[in-house]
Amino acid sequence: MGADRPVDVRDPLAESLAPAPASGPRPEETPRVAVVGGGIAGLAAACALAERDTDVVVYEREDTLGGRLRGWGTTLRDGSPATMTRGFHAFFRQYYNLRGLLRRADPALEGLVPLDDYPLVHRDGPRDRFSGLPPTPPWNAAVLAATSPSFPPRDLARVNVPAALQLLDVDVPGVYERLDHLSARDLLTAVRFPPRARHLAFEVFTRSFFADPGRLSAAELAVMFHLYFLGSSEGLVFDVPGSPFPQALWDPLERRLAKLGVRFRTGAPVEGVRPGRGRRFAVRCGPDGGPDAEFDGVVLAADPPGVRRLVAGSPDLGDPRWRDRLARLESAPPFLVSRYWLDRPVRPHRPAFLGTAGYPTLDNVSVLERYEDEARAWARRTGGSVVELHAYALPEDADPERERVRLWEQAAAVYPELGAAGVVDDRHELRADCPLFAPGSHRDRCGVATLDPFLVLAGDHVRTDLPVALMERAATSGLLAANALLARWGREGHTVWTVPRQGRSAPLRSLARWARHTPR
The missing domain is CATH 3.50.50.60 (FAD/NAD(P)-binding domain)
Incomplete structure (x- = not known):
């Protein structure tokens, strides 16, 4: 490089x-x-x-x-060739080494297309977006908290500020010494974020590690927020493969x-x-x-x-x-990817990717023709849509057929037009081969x-x-x-590139350390 x-x-x-x-x-x-x-x-x-x-x-x-990002050919019931994969993946701008690898064959990264926004919606109604935020911390976090319906001022007043400040004092590997013994749920409980903010701004991300917050290390949660939000000025927008x-x-x-x-x-x-x-x-x-x-x-x-x-x-x-x-x-709990080729389109305002919170198992919904050329060609030819659903951190003994039905029912609650759609074909992948970053596991890794x-x-x-x-x-x-x-x-x-290996602001790091060592 x-x-x-x-x-x-x-x-x-x-x-x-x-x-x-x-x-x-x-x-x-x-x-x-x-x-x-x-x-x-x-x-x-x-x-x-x-x-x-x-x-x-x-x-x-x-x-x-x-x-886990491989693909393989399949033939749909209508005779169409298609490529099945194991589901949506986001290529963030701070994935420096991954993007450098891809540039070896695609110098301009023409194979990736940007998704400038990806809404996060709670079952009870609140919706957050990441478009329009300033890219540089801590202003991105401040603007999100000030403009998001998930951070009402009344609830923000109850936040445990000293605990929240620890997210601004991430240094690797030191953060593991301080937080790896806790679960992500323990940390979120200590911080006392508003419940909806906790679901939308935190648990959506913890589940991207294919684990329930109770089984994910608090240090991994802190590192994740440092990488994506509080430690990098690349922003939270990302790219996805256009094919x-x-x-x-x-x-x-x-x-x-x-x-x-x-x-x-x-x-x-x-x-x-x-x-x-x-x-x-x-x-x-x-x-x-x-x-x-x-x-x-x-x-x-x-x-x-x-x-x-x-x-x-x-x-x-x-x-x-x-x-x-x-x-x-350890491997993380099973996750399910369900892809449906439908006989009619979803409504035109549906985003390419929607994160969800507050549902039993539904974690996100993708509309593939919004960004992938193969799905777009099929949708144009048939007048339908290609929709993909993800469910992370399922029970170890999850019944595949039951989980497919539950996932579809939840998706139809989010996008009601799915209830009237006919299924041209569908594919389902239930896997359990991702790593689990459990509390206390870092020292043994x-x-x-x-x-x-x-x-x-x-x-x-x-x-x-x-x-x-x-x-x-x-x-x-x-x-x-x-x-x-x-x-x-x-x-x-x-040469290997990385986001800063410690919090961006020396004064904020000092404040976090003062709060950590001050008796309360």
Whole structure:
């Protein structure tokens, strides 16, 4: 990425982290690296390694790349080809490392289109918007509180100001030492935000981590607000892919990486990694995966269930404590994505994306033809709409059919015209493979480095000690993993960019610390 400020980094306080200097000699033979996992983290690592004269093979158990953002073809009942995915994802402007990765194949990011606003609506009626807010903290928070119907002055007077100030004193990793033992719900209860504001401005975001606030670390909540709102001046607007994920993101990136010499083995689940004979590691695929391939380095970039399986099948990797920590890596509760192709349009004023609060399970509603070209073409041809519903943090024993019905009923309460619509076709994805950032888990979370300097971890479950989250955590960890290997082979690493690693205002940080240590 280079030391120069990338075009995406508009915040003057954004920070760059130079890679560590080379710690090993440059080998005569080109190093070979296996990247296990073809999601964001794995692709970021593969790209960073390939750009530094490294021979890379990416193993992906699915037939397509992209991990949780992959897509696959399907045929609707009316004969139309369509691309199904695992649901809506927002590409925020402060996702510096992810956007830098995508720029490798799409320099102008033409595959992304902006969504300048995304309303948040409570079941009882109040609605908030993020358009028109000043981008720079703390003025964005002040204007939101002053103009939002969710922050009535009578209720704001009851806010616990010393507790609220802690959200302005986020430093990573110090915030984990102070708040990781609490749940997000504990922190919100202590702050005493107005109930509707709590739902709209906080719980909507905590559930974006696929977890109920009671099972999410308060430190993760604080870091999240720092990343998206209180620590970055990039604003809360975001972009979305203008085409299905494969066409907009991964097909171009795959072509770019192939030109760099990266080889892809899709549909190839890795069952284990063991010591090699000629090289340091041997990678074993499934029964039909052919003979073991040998490598000088390995990047484990699988999702939490994949990491647990792979480590269980690789008894020679790591020490008992490291293996135990990965074995106890928790997955977040199940989430459901339901997509419907309807025989009539939703009302024209419906936004592309609507966040919801106060409903039993409905978290958001997307109208895909508002931003995605494939859905738009289908809607124009048929006169219908393509609507997607998300339900996060479902019960562990959730019944798929019952949850689909409940989700549709809630969506019809939000958009009543859905009740009269006919369903041309529908697809549903119930998954439970996202990481859970539970209270108290940070100290036990594995980082990029391992006891073996040529074995590294990457993924959105990996501890980076930077203020990143979700897709940006995945991309950042991939870069850090690649840098760790490159340094060992005497190669220059890549600059990593991040929002400020502590609260933006020194006076406000001092005030928060004074409040924290003042007896009350």
